[in-house]
Amino acid sequence: MDFSSFLDCRLRGNDIRPPASLRSGAGLSTARGEVSCFIRLKCYLFVSNEKAPRKELSTVKGLWQEYKLFWQEVWQAYHTTGAILPSSRSLARALARYVGRQERAQRILEVGPGTGAVTRWILARMRPEDRLDLVELNQRFVAQLQQRFDREEPFRKFHQQIRIFHAPVQEMGSEQKYDVVISGLPLNNFHVHEVQHILEKMFSLLKPGGVLSFFEYIGIRRLRALVAGKADRQRLRGIGTIFQELFRRAEVRRDWVWLNVPPAWVHHLQPLPDNGSVCPPPS
Numbered sequence: 001m002d003f004s005s006f007l008d009c010r011l012r013g014n015d016i017r018p019p020a021s022l023r024s025g026a027g028l029s030t031a032r033g034e035v036s037c038f039i040r041l042k043c044y045l046f047v048s049n050e051k052a053p054r055k056e057l058s059t060v061k062g063l064w065q066e067y068k069l070f071w072q073e074v075w076q077a078y079h080t081t082g083a084i085l086p087s088s089r090s091l092a093r094a095l096a097r098y099v100g101r102q103e104r105a106q107r108i109l110e111v112g113p114g115t116g117a118v119t120r121w122i123l124a125r126m127r128p129e130d131r132l133d134l135v136e137l138n139q140r141f142v143a144q145l146q147q148r149f150d151r152e153e154p155f156r157k158f159h160q161q162i163r164i165f166h167a168p169v170q171e172m173g174s175e176q177k178y179d180v181v182i183s184g185l186p187l188n189n190f191h192v193h194e195v196q197h198i199l200e201k202m203f204s205l206l207k208p209g210g211v212l213s214f215f216e217y218i219g220i221r222r223l224r225a226l227v228a229g230k231a232d233r234q235r236l237r238g239i240g241t242i243f244q245e246l247f248r249r250a251e252v253r254r255d256w257v258w259l260n261v262p263p264a265w266v267h268h269l270q271p272l273p274d275n276g277s278v279c280p281p282p283s
C-alpha cells in the first residue's frame with residue numbers, strides 16, 4: 001500500500017471523506033506525489049474544519065499521559081523504575097515473542113509492567129483462552145494500569161482475562177505456574193543477592209517447558225562498571241557473573257533490539273529439567 005492509500009484508509013476509518021479531486025493524482029508512488037497528497041489532505045482538514053482523526057488524537061493523549069507518569073516515577077523512584085523511557089514497540093514485541101505460541105491455553109505473567117508499554121503487545125498476541133497476570137511494585141503504575149483496563153481500548157476488552165497484583169514479585173506465592181514469564185525489571189540496579197533471589201523466583205514460577213524473557217540494555221552494565229566506584233563495580237560484576245552462567249545453561253534465544261532507547265538484548269531462557277539450580281550463587 002502506498003502512502004496516499006494509507007492516508008485514505010486512515011481518513012475513511014475515521015469517517016472523513018475529502019473530495020476525490022483532492023486525492024486524484026496522489027497515487028503517484030514518487031516521494032513528491034506522496035508529499036503533495038499529504039499537504040493537500042492536511043489543508044483540506046484545516047480549511048474544512050473536519051476533526052482530526054479521533055484515534056490519532058486519543059493515541060497522542062494516551063502516549064503523553066503514559067510518558068508523563070513514567071518520567072515522574074523515574075524521578076521519584078529511579079532505583080526500581082530504572083529506565084529513561086518506556087520500552088519501544090520493537091522491544092515489547094521481542095519480549096512477547098513466546099506469547100500465543102503454544103496450542104494449549106497459556107498462563108502468562110508480566111513482572112514490572114510499569115505503564116503497560118509491553119502489556120499492550122502481550123495482549124495483542126493473546127487468544128481468548130489465555131490469561132495474563134501482572135505484578136507491579138509501584139502503586140501509581142498499578143493505578144494507571146487499572147484505569148487502562150477499566151476504560152481504554154484495546155486494554156478494556158481483556159478485562160476478564162487479566163489480574164493485577166500490587167506487590168514485589170519476590171512475594172508472589174509459587175502455587176500458580178506460568179507458561180511464559182516476561183520481566184521488565186531493571187536488574188542492573190539491584191544488589192547481587194536481590195538479583196539472584198528475583199531470578200530464582202521467576203524460574204520457580206515457570207511450568208516445565210516454560211520460557212522466561214527479560215531484557216538488558218546493550219553494554220550499559222559494562223559502561224557503568226567503568227565509571228562506578230569500587231563497591232558498585234563489584235556489584236555489577238557479580239550480576240554479570242550470574243547472567244553469564246544463566247545464559248550458558250538456559251538461554252534458548254537472544255534478540256538484538258536496536259530500535260529502543262537505549263538498544264537492548266532480549267534473553268529468552270528455558271531451564272532444562274537436569275539443569276540443576278539455574279541461578280548459581282554469586283561468587
Ligand SMILES: C[S@@+](CC[C@H](N)C(=O)[O-])C[C@H]1O[C@@H](n2cnc3c(N)ncnc32)[C@H](O)[C@@H]1O
Pocket residue numbers: 080081082083085086087111112113114115116117118135136137138141167168169170184185186
Ligand atoms: C524499566 S521499568 C519497565 C516498565 C515497562 N515494562 C516497560 O518496559 O516500559 C521497571 C518496572 O518494574 C517495576 N518493578 C521494579 N522492581 C519490582 C519488583 N521487585 N516487583 C515488581 N515490579 C517491580 C517498576 O516499578 C517498573 O514499573
